[in-house]
Amino acid sequence: MSDAPRKSIFSGFGNWFSGRIRFYYANWITSLGSVLAMVGVALLGAALVGHLVNMGMGRHTNPYVNMVTFMLLPAMVVFGFVTVGVGVWVQRRREKEPKKHTVAIEVGGPEFIRKAMLVGFLALVALIMFGSFGYEAYHYTDSTDFCLKVCHTVMNPEGVAYERSPHANVACVKCHIGPGADWFVKAKISGVRQVFAVMGGTYERPIPTPVHALRPARDTCESCHRPEQFQGSELIVREHTETDRDNTQSVTAVVLKVGGQPLPGLRATGVHWHVDPGNEVRYRSVDEKREEIAEVIQKTPDGEVRYLADWADPENTEGEWRVMDCIDCHNRPTHIFETPARALDEAFAGGFLDAGIPWLRREAERALMEVQPDEDTPAAIAAFLESAYAEDHPEDLDALRAGLADASEHLAVILERNIFPDMEIVWGTYPSHVGHMGLDGDYQENGGCFRCHDDSHENEDGRVISQDCDACHNIVVERETDLEGLPDFVSAVLSR
Ligand code: HEC
Ligand code: HEC
Ligand code: HEC
Ligand code: HEC
Ligand code: HEC
Incomplete structure (x- = not known):
């Protein structure tokens, strides 16, 4: 120079x-x-x-x-x-x-x-x-904005579900990263990889679940929820609409034994027996989704009890071992995707769908299962319903047409907050493990709690992990259609 x-x-x-x-x-x-x-x-x-x-x-x-x-x-x-x-x-x-x-x-x-x-x-x-x-x-x-907007298509389904959930004000990082520098570094390193995956379009659709690298729940959930605080029971009242011509209303009420550890030192009861510091349940699943559970080990002060599924081969020890924590039940604390049955029952109970239109509950469920969201989802749903009624219930077609616009509009809302074609998310992609009801609102064999509590995981003495209904809840009424005859404490919480 x-x-x-x-x-x-x-x-x-x-x-x-x-x-x-x-x-x-x-x-x-x-x-x-x-x-x-x-x-x-x-x-x-x-x-x-x-x-x-x-x-x-x-x-x-x-x-x-x-x-x-x-x-x-x-x-x-x-x-x-x-x-x-x-x-x-x-x-x-x-x-x-x-x-x-x-x-x-x-x-x-x-x-x-x-x-x-x-x-x-x-x-x-x-x-x-x-x-x-x-x-x-x-x-x-670390901001929710970053998580949702930078990876819009990818995270959109989780974001949509999150925004309607009880945790809508809890930042993504509270559960996904948690406190401490080592997890922060881990998260940022894997985050960089994820940003490249999004830019290159190489991410998986749908994003696989369970999230195998998720931070242990003890470090995240328990920073806000103290398991010792749970106690007592919770009355759950669900209003259903049956799939008959009249869309008959029915009510289910169970008193769920949420339980917990009443005081340090006392033994936890009910469902949160599972998180008593003195109890440990470990399990071995043989599929990616942790839904097929071959073996369960319950640690007690006296030793270990080992339960084997009746379909499992005792010689075969393949699979992933995991100690049960909050996430094994609460796998959907915030990304709550609905089932068509629950979404419809709630829509009727809330007055969004008109029970006066014959067969609506049943045909709406078919529409939700078969129509895909697109630029004009309400029109697609309306077309589906019209042709379904024309074929199966021609005598009720006029009644349908009178309320078709409103019904299609609301069904489209339900569809669009649950089905995401871009990410290949359909009904049931992300099932909840709290409970045991399937997409159609009926008992689901091997789903949720019944992955273990199915009466067929057996120890060497022939004792099984119990499916005894009363272990988890007392059933007050189930699908009761005589609404006048309901116990007062149940009718008191009905929405109409
Ligand atoms: C209350 C805790 C919590 C918050 C807050 C939270 N998540 Fe999650 N998230 C979870 C849990 C638990 C799972 C794992 C579910 C499983 O492993 O079965 C998960 C899974 C995911 C998955 C994997 C796909 C799936 O649905 O299983 C994505 C993507 C995701 N979360 C993104 C986000 C984004 C983006 C935010 C913020 C808008 C967020 N999460 C906020 C708890 C949370
Ligand atoms: C930053 C604090 C925070 C963290 C972390 C957190 N939660 Fe929560 N959670 C809350 C608050 C606040 C509520 C109550 C929301 C309400 O009632 O509107 C709640 C509600 C709940 C409920 C009751 C939901 C309902 O239907 O009423 C469950 C179950 C729950 N959380 C589980 C979890 C699990 C599992 C995790 C860990 C993956 C977790 N939470 C992490 C703050 C948190
Ligand atoms: C064996 C399954 C299971 C495990 C493990 C579990 N829970 Fe729960 N939890 C339930 C069920 C079932 C309910 C009641 C139904 C509901 O609210 O969804 C519940 C309710 C709750 C509630 C609402 C409490 C209330 O009084 O309504 C919170 C908060 C909660 N759990 C947090 C946790 C946290 C945090 C952990 C981990 C330390 C945990 N749970 C572990 C099954 C479980
Ligand atoms: C990974 C297997 C597994 C899963 C999943 C599971 N449990 Fe359990 N649970 C056990 C084992 C093992 C025991 C102890 C054996 C027994 O008491 O039958 C047990 C015991 C219980 C008990 C009896 C506690 C007591 O006081 O003796 C309740 C209540 C319970 N579980 C509720 C639930 C609920 C509710 C769910 C679903 C949200 C659930 N469990 C999911 C394995 C599991
Ligand atoms: C291992 C624990 C467990 C066992 C065993 C169990 N349940 Fe449940 N059940 C639950 C939980 C948890 C819920 C609440 C789920 C929810 O919030 O959707 C539930 C909910 C229900 C509901 C209300 C669901 C609705 O949406 O209307 C009915 C009905 C029911 N159970 C019937 C039974 C019957 C009948 C049995 C015995 C064959 C049984 N359950 C065994 C844990 C159990």
């Missing part, structure tokens, strides 16, 4: 500086690195101004832009500096010179102070920039 003027008042510094400059720019690696770093710093500055203006005006910022700003630009600057370092190293080797400190500056002299101040100032600027951007980036990648 050009020679710097030598006879200025800063001539000592000028000498020193131009010596450096010549040294650094004698090689293209250094030049490239410093260009990268300078461009990065300039862009960061511009982006920071833009971001502040947006924030000041209360405008919503685009997560893709933010991702570039807060992650890629600082990375570019760092990369630039590293490249300069590499260039310097290469240059030193090339010149085969021992590291020489040619400039004689007196330590403590004015020359020294000037230089120290310059270096200090630059370091401070860099620190503030990287510090604040790093901090922003840290928070940004």
Whole structure:
């Protein structure tokens, strides 16, 4: 490069500086690195101004832009500096010179102070920039906004379900990462991989579940829920609509023994017996989804009891072992996908669907199972219902037409919050393990609790993991259609 003027008042510094400059720019690696770093710093500055203006005006910022700003630009600057370092190293080797400190500056002299101040100032600027951007980036990648918007198609189904759930105000990271630096690092590393998978379109559809790398529930759920606090029973009242011509209303009520550990030291009862610190249930599943459970080991103070499924081969020990925790029952605490039966029962009970239209409960279920969401889902549902009625219930076609628009509109809402063709999510892709009812609202053999509590996991004495209905709940009424004859404590909680 050009020679710097030598006879200025800063001539000592000028000498020193131009010596450096010549040294650094004698090689293209250094030049490239410093260009990268300078461009990065300039862009960061511009982006920071833009971001502040947006924030000041209360405008919503685009997560893709933010991702570039807060992650890629600082990375570019760092990369630039590293490249300069590499260039310097290469240059030193090339010149085969021992590291020489040619400039004689007196330590403590004015020359020294000037230089120290310059270096200090630059370091401070860099620190503030990287510090604040790093901090922003840290928070940004932890935000629900980041999870949902950056990977919109991929995370959309989980986000839609999440927003309607009791945990809608709990940030994704509270369950998916939790406190502590080691999980943070793990999550960010796997997060980088995921971002590339999204950019390359190589992620799996649907996203496989269970999430095998999910942080143990003890570290996440229990930061808000104390298992010791659960106790007593819960009255569950469900209003059903039967699939007959009249859409007959019926009621089921069970008193669920939620249980728990009433006081430290006392033995937990009911369903949360499972999380008593003194109990441990381990199981071995032979499928990815942990639905086929071959073997269960219950640890008790007296030793271990081993139950084997009647279909399992005692010689075959393949599969994944896992200690049961919250997630083995509450696998859907927030990404709650419905079953058609539950969604329809709730829609009738809430007055969104008109029980006065003959056969609506039954035909609506068929429509939900067979129609796919598209640009105009209500129209697709209306067309399906019209042709179903024309074929099977022509005498009720007029009654249907009178309420068809409203019914199709609401059925479309149900469909679109559960079925996501882009991610290949259909009914039953993500079943809940709390309970034992299937898509059609009927008992599901081997589903939920019945994966183990099926009367056919047996120990060597012939004792089985019980399917005794009363172990988990007392059934007050089941599908009772005589609504007048219901016990008072049940009718008191009915919505109509
Ligand atoms: C209350 C805790 C909780 C919160 C909050 C939460 N999740 Fe999850 N999430 C889970 C659990 C538990 C699973 C694992 C289910 C399983 O393994 O069967 C899961 C699974 C997932 C899966 C895998 C697919 C699936 O449905 O099983 C994705 C994707 C996901 N979560 C994304 C998110 C996003 C995005 C957010 C924030 C909008 C979020 N989660 C918030 C608990 C949570
Ligand atoms: C950051 C705090 C927080 C974390 C972490 C958390 N929850 Fe919750 N959870 C809540 C709050 C608050 C509610 C009550 C919401 C309400 O009643 O509206 C709740 C409600 C629940 C309910 C009752 C839901 C219902 O239908 O009423 C269950 C079950 C539950 N959580 C399970 C879990 C599980 C399992 C995890 C771990 C995967 C978890 N929670 C993690 C805060 C949390
Ligand atoms: C053996 C299965 C099982 C395990 C394990 C389990 N739960 Fe539950 N839990 C249930 C059932 C069943 C209910 C009642 C039905 C419901 O609310 O969905 C329930 C209810 C709850 C509720 C609502 C409490 C209330 O009084 O309504 C919370 C909160 C909860 N569980 C959190 C947890 C946490 C946290 C863990 C892990 C420490 C855990 N559960 C482990 C099955 C389980
Ligand atoms: C991985 C297997 C497994 C799953 C899944 C499972 N359990 Fe259990 N459960 C056991 C074992 C083993 C025992 C102890 C043996 C027994 O008492 O029959 C047990 C015992 C119980 C008990 C009796 C507690 C007592 O006081 O003796 C209740 C209640 C219970 N489970 C409820 C549930 C509920 C509700 C679910 C579903 C939400 C469920 N369990 C899912 C394995 C399982
Ligand atoms: C291992 C525990 C367990 C056993 C055994 C069990 N259940 Fe349940 N049952 C549950 C849980 C948990 C729920 C609540 C699920 C929910 O919130 O949807 C439930 C819910 C129900 C409901 C209400 C469901 C609805 O949506 O209307 C009925 C009815 C029912 N059980 C009947 C039975 C009968 C009959 C038996 C005996 C053959 C039985 N259960 C055995 C755990 C059990």
